[in-house]
Amino acid sequence: MEESKDETFSNLKMDTFDTNTFNVRPTKSTAVFSYYEPQYIFALLVDAIQNMDGDSEIKRDEKKWKLTFQLIKKQNDEELKNKIPTEGCKVTCKLLRVDEEQVCVEFSRTQGSSWFFFDTCKQLKEALSGQAPIEQPEQLKH
Numbered sequence: 106m107e108e109s110k111d112e113t114f115s116n117l118k119m120d121t122f123d124t125n126t127f128n129v130r131p132t133k134s135t136a137v138f139s140y141y142e143p144q145y146i147f148a149l150l151v152d153a154i155q156n157m158d159g160d161s162e163i164k165r166d167e168k169k170w171k172l173t174f175q176l177i178k179k180q181n182d183e184e185l186k187n188k189i190p191t192e193g194c195k196v197t198c199k200l201l202r203v204d205e206e207q208v209c210v211e212f213s214r215t216q217g218s219s220w221f222f223f224d225t226c227k228q229l230k231e232a233l234s235g236q237a238p239i240e241q242p243e244q245l246k247h
Contacts, residue, residue, distance in 0.1 A: 119143065119170045122201040122209045135226050136211040137233065143170050143200050143208060146233070150198060150210075153232035157225070159193075170200035173215070176225055194222040 139146055154161050154174050163174040177193035194217030201209040214222040
């Protein structure tokens, strides 16, 4: 995937990563760190979300390095037959400036299944790690 040169990115504001507020809600958020340019990270995220197995709706913030998306898991025939409720979640993804080179990619669950949220984040991290140098923050290592 080529890096986006879209001029619409030039006006976006990136908030600063704050270690004091990082991961204050560990059941509702997770993050990874990258050294790639924000435009490239955004392009990878959008591509990965659109290629996930489920119905997605992505909205990009016009002022900040932030996007929200809602993902609904596609059900198989057995789940449909047994009328199993659908699973889904709404996620906010923010890019935060750590320093001159590093960016924090923070995922927060704003609605929906926590299990589906963490499974979705795992898939997004795997998609990003195949393309961009990603570091798992020390606070999140178990």
